[in-house]
Amino acid sequence: MSHAHAAPLPEERTSTGVATGKVALWWFLASEVAIFGGLIMSYVVCRLAHPEWAEEAAHTVSAAGALNTVVLLTSSLFAVLAHSAATHGDMKKASNLLFATVGGGLVFLCVKAYEYHHEISEGFTPVASLFWGFYFFMTGLHGVHVVAGMTALTWAALKARKNEAPWAVEYTGMYWHLVDVIWIFLFPLVYLASAS
């Protein structure tokens, strides 16, 4: 009904030709954009008000941020390859690629954990200053969404292995792409705009 690949839809009934699950997912992603947008824009505006944050931002580990961007981009690639494998009916390969995506998420969290440990050990805690408050809140909330994405992807991978709910491969993949897009904006804002 909707695309050429017409994977069976979670809801049989659709008046607009778009699967109901996908309509709901796009609305959910829009509300996520609103939440993260509000938070990131508050940070941007406070950043314009406090040019002196550049020194504080210099203490973030830019290399780790760049590595995490590479990790997330790669896991996004796995997610979209999993989706295209599912559309061609190869559920086994889709399931493996989804597990690879979850692996990417794990690597991301480990790098993040190292970063947090490094920063907090140097005394930069969320209560240290306004910049660190924003830094830990933004990356922390993003981290929570990474964990949520990983659980969803794992559930979808297990279902795909049993050849059930093929639509889940696409929807969890799309949620993962949004988490990646948010990181694409977080990375320059927090890590790059710092080398003073």
Place this chain on the structure above:
Amino acid sequence: MSHDKKYIVIWAALLVALFVSLGLGQFVGNAAVVGTIFVIAAVKAWLVVAEFMHLRLEARWLQLVFAGALAAIMAFVIGITPDVAHHWSVIPPKPEAAADAVVVAKKPLEPGNVERGGKVYGTYCVGCHAVDGKANGGTTGANFVDDTTRLAKTDAELLTSIAEGKTGTIGTMPPWKGALTEQQRVDALAYVRATFGAK
């Protein structure tokens, strides 16, 4: 598998864009560089949303949904930037310690002067403790007259609660060390003892 090859090409493009902006990251000084970094980030975001999430293939009104969320956030940031970003009329937070150091350096601390203390009390303390020292029956502050335990405390103890503030049963005494110099606080205490408490 032509689709997969396309995705890998896009993935490679994303990595290239990342390293370009990393390279630019070294000279973040001027605004043009920061601008290009964010343009690169926007392009990367569009690549992921359009290609990986297939937004390009979706129905037009679904694209409007995503655009609507972005438009709402743009309206938000345009509305607050002139006010919060430029911090219209903000006073840079001056370190409190400096105020004290300046005064003490000049004049050595004199013993509490009741007459000057009366002026300080009449300006700063009367709001909560009231002219008669009863703090509206003990509702908005310590009642010096009826509650004799208050003034039974030592000078040092009372001076710290004036300077640092105190959260007691009735409510919170604000810290006065920012607004009042040490001399003024000593004078105020002398006035309070002279007028309300038994010496």
Place this chain on the structure above:
Amino acid sequence: MSHDAHPQSFISKYVFSTDHKTIAKQYMITGLFMALFGGAAASAIRTQLAAVEPGGTGGFLDPQFYNSVVTMHGTVMVFWVAMPVLVAGFGNLLIPLMVGAEDMAFPKLNMASYWVFLLSTVVLLISPLVPGGGAAGGWTSYPPLAADPALSGVEWGITLWILAVALELVAFLMGGINFITTAINMRAPGMSMWDLPLFVWEEVAASIVFMLSVGPLIAGAVMLLLDHVAGTHFFDPKMGGDPVLFQHLFWFFGHPEVYVILFPAFGIVAEIITCHARKTLFGYKMTVWSVIATSLLSFVVWAHHQFIAGIDPKISIPFSVMTILISVPVAVGMFAFMATLYKGSIRFTSAMLFALGFFACFLLGGVTGIINGTAAADIYIHDSYYVVAHFHYTLYPLVFMAGPAGLYHWFPKMFGRFMNETLGKVHFWGSMVFFNLIFLPQFNLGMMGHNRRLAVPTNYEFLSTPEALLMQDISTWALFGLLAFQLPFVWNFFHSMFRGAVAPANPWNATTLEWQCPSPPPHGNFDTPPVVYRGPYEYSPEGDGPDFIAQNQPPEGQHEVPQNPLVSPHAAK
């Protein structure tokens, strides 16, 4: 479609039900229950304001407790009465029925949204009972007062209050996704977007506006919670934070929020006046476009709450212009509804009386808003009783006139029984008289310069004049009159559920789909999936045919059109 439901235990039928009609009733009854708390808080406030004597004596509420009662009144009425009854109650009840679907797109998500809402209600009701008392910073709870326990003396009360509001926002996000997807994707075959009843358009617009505007507030609420609990410095001026940033985050959501409450009420009133005046809606497409225009404009007006809140006066000018412009699309809606009455044949049932009462009062509410939106006049009017009177003249008709109108109109559909009409009229005339008596004097108090949220206003001489005291007393006695006249409604509501006169499927001869299925509708709503042939308001069409044509009535000489392939295959089984 309406297969005889597998035998359900009481629990799965009424408590953990995924049936949108049961969830609607759960939302409505929780909302009406919370209205008792809101009303109690209102009477405490009003009694205090009438009891105070010149010189600041006579007040029986401690100022801190008075502030927390004011905060609870505002929070409960906006988030726990207006939203559940208008948005979630009527939305859950009517959207699936009006679009001809058997249930919401995601029934389990819909049930989850009610249970998150109930949890938030419990958390809110606990918040005033903790040591230190409830939140006491007004329903907007601006930092630094709400962020620093040392300044407000309230520790746990504010933490629980923020958690309750955050949970409530999450509940309505879940509900909103359901409303939008059901209305867009689960429409009966043959029903284009322009055949949707106006109520469905308004509910979808309310859900979209809520969803896109609540994002920044969720971020803001968590930042406030972190400031309050963890000691971060998002809004702490001493460490470079900015309290005005929270005001922006709050009001970016705050103003669209009042349109989220306005839209469902407009939808309810539109359905009722067309049905009871037997007239088609005047300018259906124009009214739908006015809803869309209001939604768009509602995102760019929020700073009119902060003209004198310390923001840069230069940005107040564009916001003042946008605020005045938003009165235009709302005026289109109101004039279209009034034009609908022209040359109608109005039956004065309780529902119609309340809808017309809504018009009369909402006109004054809308008209008195222009002065607040004008920056120069707002310098004097801001945070005065004039503003209190203005937003009560808008919110009260939306919640307590359009709400009961909807209840009297759809009660036969929900419970299969009529509500008693004479009690309905008693309830209407009593509430109408006393509501106006409460808030008309407050316009004058506002002009006198009486500002809001003062526990003991008579500490100031200019608020202890005999006129001011008289107006406060009138307001208070009128409130007790209003509360007295709510009793017939409460009794009528619960009594008629079991002993009201039995109602047929379509008692008001209405055209929309929810009246074309038995009342109360069975689990699957429609015996055979409806197919829609025409728009929603075919009342007294030209010629001398029947007084109304239902949306799913096939045109003459044509029996039911065979199933459209788009219809769910499992229905054909």
Place this chain on the structure above:
Amino acid sequence: MLHYLPFQLSSFAGDIDQVIRVIYYIVGTWFVAAEVILFWLIFGSRSKPGVRAAWLPGTGRAKWAVLAPVCAVLACDLIIEKASSPTWEYVKLDIPHPDVEVKIEARQFAWIFTYPGKDGILGTEDDLVAKELHVPVNKKVVFHLEAADVLHNFYVKDLRLKQDAVPGRSIKGWFDTNTEGTYEIACAEICGKGHTLMGSKLVVDSNEAYQSFLAAL
């Protein structure tokens, strides 16, 4: 309702009252007209036996029956905006050269006024602090409004002046006075337990009384 507007102490009090009056009359006529039409419609269109309602879908040119009054509403909106923006600029944007400068500090449950003292500069050692705001009559007073802890609001009804005090910001504003006397200052932003007790006095003196007040500080 308008006769409840208090005494006009400052020069812009008259302008703000004028804006309120303009809005009141425009908006009042719209309200009365709408109510009359509403009740006429209700009474005129009540159900009469045997009379059938008309079919008026309001499409095509009939839409103008609604759009025409809406354009009139838009016109009135623009008139109101035209009438009010000069007052906003006069009060908020063009701060005049001060005859008297004072720092107003709001803190939890008291107002503190600081005068520049002999050197005429605020923030120096010789500043004078008072509990009540004394100003000379017919002089332009520029104030710097600050808050020490939470949000407060400097509100004097006779001046028609209401300005929030935000901690971390020093907000500049002005007012002038035309009559001597004592007027009440109130706090108009909820600021905690003592919000309702936070009154103070604005005393408008003659020049001599003002000088002697400063000397006594």
